[in-house]
Amino acid sequence: MDQRTAVVFVGIALALLAGIAAWLYMRHRKSKLLRDRFGPEYERVIRQEGNIRRGEGVLEFREKKRENLRIHPLSAAARTDFSNRWLDVQAQFVDDPEGSVARADSLVSEVMAARGYPVTDFAERADIISVDHPTVVENYRAAHAIAVSRARGQATTENLRTAMVHYRSLFEELLNDALPERKEIRA
Secondary structure: OOHHHHHHHHHHHHHHHHHHHHHHHHHHHHHHHHHHHHOHHHHHHHHHHOOHHHHHHHHHHHHHHHHOOOOOOOOHHHHHHHHHHHHHHHHHOOOOHHHHHHHHHHHHHHHHHHHOOOOOOHHHHHHHHHHHOOOOHHHHHHHHHHHHHHHOOOOOHHHHHHHHHHHHHHHHHHHOOOOOOOOOOOO
């Protein structure tokens, strides 16, 4: 092998290494952005899917699905109406904890619908909410699980109180007029 051929091979090898390094960097950067954006939801999805690539694919799919929705803030009148209705739900807890949890679940769904979120089924609601509200989606799942156990007569009053606290955390975020700041992730 002459010197010219060796230089060509070394050049090709260096270009290949640079390409691999750039690809690894971009993949790491995308993972970091997703992890920062979704917080604990990132880890939950990765565990659920069994590997990073599939989990990140699920999160990216959620983001794309969310981008196609017309999520908007509530009007001042709607915020006031929903706030008053929430206060009624909370006040009724003392006399009817089970009914209050059912009404809280329903009211949160109404607020989601009013904002433009899909409300067809719980799993879809939770997935889409995780894009804009990743810090409270786990609370929403926990509250919903308690509401389901309540419907089967398996929830204690303390469980129901916990559900109300969880619903309130999402309710307050949904009522917030400002849309969450969204970071675009490109890889």
